[in-house]
Amino acid sequence: MRPVIPYVTAALLFGLGVYGVLRRRNAVLVLMAVELMLNAVNLILVTADTTVRAQLPHGGQVFALFVIVLAAAEIGVGLAIVLQLYRLRATVAVDEVPLAERPEGER
Template sequence: MHAVIPYVTGALLFGLGVYGVLRRRNAILVLMAVELMLNAVNLILVTADAAVRATLVGVQIESWAYPNGRPAHSGGVFALFVIVLAAAEVGVGLAIVLQYYRMRRAVHVDEVALHHDDEQVSR
């Protein structure tokens, strides 16, 4: 397997996600761009695991490290953890965006006040 194609695809997806995070104003689209970046990382993890397995075909396996005789798919396991992290990020991010929309009726990222202003409280 040539690992160059998935690596380049992952890099392009990650670059598109970074562009989406930096250029989008809508908070939902920013969350979608973050998801695109996390999926690119998943693609890289699984590809790296497959590439390392392909290169280690004749290597002696340590008996204490792998009791069942063969190593686990660590790239897939890490990708599963990234998927769980992405699900939690979407849940918390959407809850924050929905609460902000209920308060302000807009979800533009550049209009979010990041500090507490005393003048707005007194109004």
């Protein structure tokens, strides 16, 4: 099997995810773009596992399983943060989030 098609597909998915992270203002869409990047990495890991025979049997599939678990944890924590942000600010726009909390006297 020639691994060119899965590698090109993974590169396109990863590029689309990077574009989504850099361009989007909505926090939920940024999380979806991160998920696209993680799925691209999973595709590369599984493709490399099937094409390159290393000393570790099914190593790419095991790493892909770890990435899936990491993605599930990231979505859980990320959506909790987005929900709290919406409750506090009534918006989920990423560029309106204050990175450093100012003291009450400064405005």
